[in-house]
Amino acid sequence: MQPVSLHALAGIPLIEPGDDLATIIGAALRDNGLALADGDILVLAQKIVSKAEGRYVNLDDVTPSARARELAAELGKDPRHVEVVLGESDELVKVGQHVIVAAHKLGLVMANAGIDESNISHGEGGGRVLLLPRDPDGSAAALKARLDAAHGVSVGVVINDSFGRPWRNGVVGVAIGAAGIPSLVDRVGAVDLFGRELKVTEIATADELASAASLLMGQAAEAMPAALIRGFRSTAPERPAAALIRDRKRDMFR
Amino acid sequence: MQPVSLHALAGIPLIEPGDDLATIIGAALRDNGLALADGDILVLAQKIVSKAEGRYVNLDDVTPSARARELAAELGKDPRHVEVVLGESDELVKVGQHVIVAAHKLGLVMANAGIDESNISHGEGGGRVLLLPRDPDGSAAALKARLDAAHGVSVGVVINDSFGRPWRNGVVGVAIGAAGIPSLVDRVGAVDLFGRELKVTEIATADELASAASLLMGQAAEAMPAALIRGFRSTAPERPAAALIRDRKRDMFR
Numbered sequence: 001m002q003p004v005s006l007h008a009l010a011g012i013p014l015i016e017p018g019d020d021l022a023t024i025i026g027a028a029l030r031d032n033g034l035a036l037a038d039g040d041i042l043v044l045a046q047k048i049v050s051k052a053e054g055r056y057v058n059l060d061d062v063t064p065s066a067r068a069r070e071l072a073a074e075l076g077k078d079p080r081h082v083e084v085v086l087g088e089s090d091e092l093v094k095v096g097q098h099v100i101v102a103a104h105k106l107g108l109v110m111a112n113a114g115i116d117e118s119n120i121s122h123g124e125g126g127g128r129v130l131l132l133p134r135d136p137d138g139s140a141a142a143l144k145a146r147l148d149a150a151h152g153v154s155v156g157v158v159i160n161d162s163f164g165r166p167w168r169n170g171v172v173g174v175a176i177g178a179a180g181i182p183s184l185v186d187r188v189g190a191v192d193l194f195g196r197e198l199k200v201t202e203i204a205t206a207d208e209l210a211s212a213a214s215l216l217m218g219q220a221a222e223a224m225p226a227a228l229i230r231g232f233r234s235t236a237p238e239r240p241a242a243a244l245i246r247d248r249k250r251d252m253f254r
Numbered sequence: 255m256q257p258v259s260l261h262a263l264a265g266i267p268l269i270e271p272g273d274d275l276a277t278i279i280g281a282a283l284r285d286n287g288l289a290l291a292d293g294d295i296l297v298l299a300q301k302i303v304s305k306a307e308g309r310y311v312n313l314d315d316v317t318p319s320a321r322a323r324e325l326a327a328e329l330g331k332d333p334r335h336v337e338v339v340l341g342e343s344d345e346l347v348k349v350g351q352h353v354i355v356a357a358h359k360l361g362l363v364m365a366n367a368g369i370d371e372s373n374i375s376h377g378e379g380g381g382r383v384l385l386l387p388r389d390p391d392g393s394a395a396a397l398k399a400r401l402d403a404a405h406g407v408s409v410g411v412v413i414n415d416s417f418g419r420p421w422r423n424g425v426v427g428v429a430i431g432a433a434g435i436p437s438l439v440d441r442v443g444a445v446d447l448f449g450r451e452l453k454v455t456e457i458a459t460a461d462e463l464a465s466a467a468s469l470l471m472g473q474a475a476e477a478m479p480a481a482l483i484r485g486f487r488s489t490a491p492e493r494p495a496a497a498l499i500r501d502r503k504r505d506m507f508r
Binding site: 003004032094096097099101165167202203207216243251252254 | 255257258259260261262264286347348350351353355357363416419420421422423424425426427428438439456457458459461462463465466468469470486497498499500504505506507508
């Protein structure tokens with residue numbers, strides 16, 4: 001069986017709004033001695049996708065509501081930042097320990113609705129924060145279309161982010177957007193070695209790909225915001241990362 | 255930068271109590287054309303470690319308590335299975351939807367305290383279930399010592415399992431035991447590209463390794479209960495998988 005290989009893409013420049021990620025990734029692949037092949041999966045950090053899409057909010061332009069000021073005082077946060085978190089959220093799942101765990105309008109339950117303050121240069125007076133891409137599955141699909149056309153192949157694209165988890169320390173890479181891969185693999189009806197029906201029916205394949213890539217992408221200090229996964233094969237149908245979001249009605253934890 | 259490679263170990267036989275996993279893994283490596291090298295990380299499914307350790311409970315030997323009978327009726331489960339789950343647990347975190355989310359005595363919060371019914375052959379009358387290894391970090395350390403001595407190298411060992419998560423569909427590979435790797439990488443004090451302190455301070459590296467390996471290990475039908483990860487480098491200090499368990503007092507979610 002062929003191994004799966006994970007390649008970090010070194011040398012990607014700091015991304016600015018309007019930058020063309022497909023071209024930048026193409027150049028990075030070339031610089032790292034890699035030519036895209038069918039079935040390759042590119043994993044991109046949420047941060048560079050959001051930056052390319054110009055998803056900045058200047059905190060100087062934000063007027064915090066009474067609710068945001070109240071939460072900010074409770075949590076020791078900037079009320080403008082809290083206001084942005086509230087504006088991006090449908091529901092606050094848990095508040096405490098300097099964090100707001102919120103259900104983002106996209107459905108993702110995550111710390112501070114995924115709104116990052118790190119690695120953002122400070123503007124005049126106030127600084128800015130970076131929102132999630134408006135439609136991460138759409139961003140992944142658009143990037144896949146560009147890469148497929150430019151390189152004459154069919155690839156997968158995953159946009160990953162780092163999520164904390166209940167009950168466990170540390171963050172792991174998670175897929176917030178995907179195209180061309182089976183994000184969730186359904187095993188309903190599969191039987192185990194003794195012929196009983198498997199209890200575990202779905203595998204979060206895109207999250208496992210996102211975590212695998214995170215091993216190389218590291219964190220900000222290394223500035224390695226993209227990786228290539230080669231050799232992963234699945235016969236499961238393609239599904240976007242939205243399939244990983246548990247329906248609120250089936251969720252025991254909110 | 256060298257890629258990281260993931261190799262499935264095909265051909266591992268069904269494991270029985272008392273089997274010597276170090277020898278069996280050694281044979282599988284040889285059969286798959288792999289020679290262990292320094293820094294290699296072996297990922298083993300919890301199931302084969304538990305089986306080798308003979309962690310079976312015969313359900314015929316289990317007398318369910320009133321509490322187990324009550325929960326079993328509520329959840330549509332075998333009261334003897336529920337009794338075993340209760341016996342392995344310190345705390346029930348959530349009950350519903352045919353599942354008991356419990357804090358295992360080891361600290362791991364997981365569905366049914368990690369007690370698996372699938373892939374277990376049926377004994378006379380009642381069948382049996384498989385408990386987690388008694389000390390997964392200890393099992394990993396013992397296996398590492400055997401492999402290091404037999405192959406003249408220093409390797410890492412991860413014991414993984416599949417966990418569901420709040421808010422997200424599908425299971426992912428998670429580390430329940432580890433040796434010779436930095437399970438949790440502490441980034442306190444690390445600064446981002448613009449010199450601000452990073453908010454995200456810890457990375458659950460062992461869980462990311464466990465997920466990466468799960469991509470290859472698949473599920474029962476493929477019977478691929480071990481994988482090799484080659485080329486992953488970290489300068490962080492070694493820490494066992496127990497470091498991934500969030501202290502109850504710091505846990506917002508129980």
